[in-house]
Amino acid sequence: MTTTTTTNDDTGRGLVLAARVLMAAIFLVAGVRKLLTYGATLGYFGKLGIPLADVVLPLTIALEVGGGLLLIAGWRVQWVAGALALFTLATGFIAHAFWAADAAQFNGQLNNFLKNVAMVGGFLVLIAHASAAGRKAGPGG
Template identity: 50%
Template sequence: MKNNTDILLPLGRAALGVLFFVSGLLKIGGFAGVAGYMASQGLPLANILLVGVIALEVGGGLLLITGWQARWAALALALFLIPTTVIFHAFWSADAAHFQDQLTNFLKNLSIFGGMLLLVERGFGKASRLAKGGSGRN
């Protein structure tokens, strides 16, 4: 099983990274619409916040994909998911037509949050252990 961990941890980390990287790139292409949606949810300075979100998602996603500073990237993305999930997927206040979609998105984000916590605990994986000559915890 140890050999599977050496392969699966980096693959899982990269898959989580791709999610954020692509999401950030899509926000660039749809900047005006995303900023408008953020403003409609009551966020002040949506344009400025969105630039930060894009930087976090693209940068954090790349860090997870490459494994460099993976723990810090995972921690930053986990913290980002908390307000994002509560603000944008508040199923408890959704109308009947949107309740199921918001609950599904809330649970999806909760699962991604769990993945980020696992990465904070596990770090980069085998390549990190080899580079450091140690336990692989970066």
């Protein structure tokens, strides 16, 4: 019975690691792309009406790349997943406002908005798992 439990625990850890890597991938790619197209991204942030875009952009890149790497590493998953969830939800409302899009962009913006909402759901699962794992480990572990 111990072997089955250990195998199930190993499988669960592997699945959670895979989930963290898959969730992080979009942030790593997005952050690197923003860095490589810094000027164009700065202009896009301005077009979106983001105040202090020259301050927000480097913070966004740091959050996306840093948060993605920390999520993969499993460092303070509850905090990192929480920060990325809030960022993802805010991004959905700011950058993917399908309700204000013209007919040609409506479907794309709706899909991106719903993708962001689904990602927030994934982050909530990671937060719940990390919380449960912390309770299982107890105060000393």
